[in-house]
Amino acid sequence: MKKILLQNASVVSSRGVTKKDVVCNSGLFGGKILQVVKAGSVKNFKGKILDCSREGIFLLPGLIDAHVHFREPGLTQKGDFATESRAALTGGITTVFDMPNTKPPTTTAKAFKKKLKLAKKKCLCDFKLFMAIVIDANGVDNLKEIKRVYKSKMLSKYLAGVKVYMAHSTGNLGPRNRIGGKKVESVFEPLERVLADKEIHDLPVTVHAEDPICIAQNISKFNPLKPATWSQARPKECAVLAVREACHLAKKYERKIHIAHISTREEALVVAKFKPLVTCEVSPHHLFFNTSMYGRFGKFLMVSPPVRSRSEVRDLWKTLYSGMIDVIASDHSPHTYKEKNTEMGMSGMPDIQTVLPMFLNEISKENFGLKDLVRMYCENPARIFGLKDRGFIQEGMKADLVIVDLKMKGMVWKESILYKCGWSNYAEKSLRGWPVEVIKNGIVIPHV
Numbered sequence: 388m389k390k391i392l393l394q395n396a397s398v399v400s401s402r403g404v405t406k407k408d409v410v411c412n413s414g415l416f417g418g419k420i421l422q423v424v425k426a427g428s429v430k431n432f433k434g435k436i437l438d439c440s441r442e443g444i445f446l447l448p449g450l451i452d453a454h455v456h457f458r459e460p461g462l463t464q465k466g467d468f469a470t471e472s473r474a475a476l477t478g479g480i481t482t483v484f485d486m487p488n489t490k491p492p493t494t495t496a497k498a499f500k501k502k503l504k505l506a507k508k509k510c511l512c513d514f515k516l517f518m519a520i521v522i523d524a525n526g527v528d529n530l531k532e533i534k535r536v537y538k539s540k541m542l543s544k545y546l547a548g549v550k551v552y553m554a555h556s557t558g559n560l561g562p563r564n565r566i567g568g569k570k571v572e573s574v575f576e577p578l579e580r581v582l583a584d585k586e587i588h589d590l591p592v593t594v595h596a597e598d599p600i601c602i603a604q605n606i607s608k609f610n611p612l613k614p615a616t617w618s619q620a621r622p623k624e625c626a627v628l629a630v631r632e633a634c635h636l637a638k639k640y641e642r643k644i645h646i647a648h649i650s651t652r653e654e655a656l657v658v659a660k661f662k663p664l665v666t667c668e669v670s671p672h673h674l675f676f677n678t679s680m681y682g683r684f685g686k687f688l689m690v691s692p693p694v695r696s697r698s699e700v701r702d703l704w705k706t707l708y709s710g711m712i713d714v715i716a717s718d719h720s721p722h723t724y725k726e727k728n729t730e731m732g733m734s735g736m737p738d739i740q741t742v743l744p745m746f747l748n749e750i751s752k753e754n755f756g757l758k759d760l761v762r763m764y765c766e767n768p769a770r771i772f773g774l775k776d777r778g779f780i781q782e783g784m785k786a787d788l789v790i791v792d793l794k795m796k797g798m799v800w801k802e803s804i805l806y807k808c809g810w811s812n813y814a815e816k817s818l819r820g821w822p823v824e825v826i827k828n829g830i831v832i833p834h835v
């Protein structure tokens with residue numbers, strides 16, 4: 388087996404930066420970190436040597452993105468496992484968790500197996516798959532199906548967890564018969580059923596927390612089909628309400644949950660009261676865009692939950708600086724240019740290739756360091772979702788690594804976007820700080 392030495396590397400963890408020599412072996416399935424020792428102590432090394440000593444160069448664990456939509460099967464006009472995973476790897480992300488709102492949705496063991504087969508064949512980075520909880524018109528849920536996957540030795544290692552949609556999202560996995568319907572009281576029933584089920588007590592649960600009744604009330608006042616009023620039609624009150632209720636349910640059942648893409652400081656403040664039972668994630672679009680940008684981006688800025696006002700975004704950054712946010716996840720949600728441009732609009736934007744450089748560009752001594760990035764994008768996702776073999780640069784861990792150059796300046800060229808949909812709201816941004824080498828299983832990924 389071939390070996391690789393990362394010499395004189397500034398190794399980043401949530402505790403800080405230390406100078407090390409890192410030795411890995413290479414192999415499509417078995418690349419591991421063999422040694423992490425004092426810089427300069429590895430002598431007479433036989434194998435590939437990468438000199439990491441230059442100023443501005445840092446070594447990070449491969450990023451773990453706990454929230455992506457690669458759109459396969461069924462929505463492959465938007466993206467597929469091959470195209471989107473290539474973009475992810477290029478952006479320094481070596482593990483992804485794919486969301487279940489595909490076609491068919493990942494709600495049965497059969498659908499899970501079908502998606503798994505496709506992902507195994509096509510996905511260039513490591514992956515796990517979420518299943519969604521759904522309740523049909525007769526009140527019957529699919530927990531039996533989720534448990535079939537959970538209990539299967541072959542399948543469970545690929546199961547990321549259960550995704551609970553409170554409000555409607557792409558793929559209609561939200562609660563049924565709610566808006567204007569009768570069963571209004573049971574908006575939180577899918578979540579409650581998951582949390583109450585003791586057989587899956589250690590399966591991670593990720594919640595899309597926006598209250599659909601609250602949204603319905605606001606939609607009657609603000610047009611949700613126009614960019615300018617999209618954020619008002621899904622105001623932060625609806626998110627805060629849902630986060631609070633989800634947290635209370637987590638407490639009631641003494642069960643861990645993870646809140647996806649919080650978009651305001653208020654949501655983080657609610658979550659803070661319920662830690663460590665409840666954790667939360669933030670997505671790049673809620674930090675890098677605000678409502679004043681609808682004029683420029685129009686429908687292409689429509690995401691769920693929507694982007695917030697400039698002052699709310701400023702508060703969200705402060706929340707991130709204060710350490711209250713556990714996880715960064717891209718919520719990479721590609722749609723074709725044509726789909727985004729239709730009158731109806733489609734919620735979501737692609738960002739998995741640019742999320743690391745966007746955050747590297749924000750690295751500062753005062754508020755936000757590489758150690759914070761590693762805590763939120765490597766270590767915490769590994770801990771929260773139970774990945775014991777990655778997220779840290781330590782002996783025995785997977786040899787998934789990213790070398791970044793904080794001094795490198797460059798532009799997000801439109802031509803370099805690898806998404807199948809071919810567009811990015813981050814195009815033409817000028818950034819300082821880029822991933823320069825991505826190492827997967829101890830193998831340096833060739834540049835594209």
Ligand SMILES: [Zn+2]
Pocket residue numbers: 454456486718720
């Ligand atoms: Zn999502």
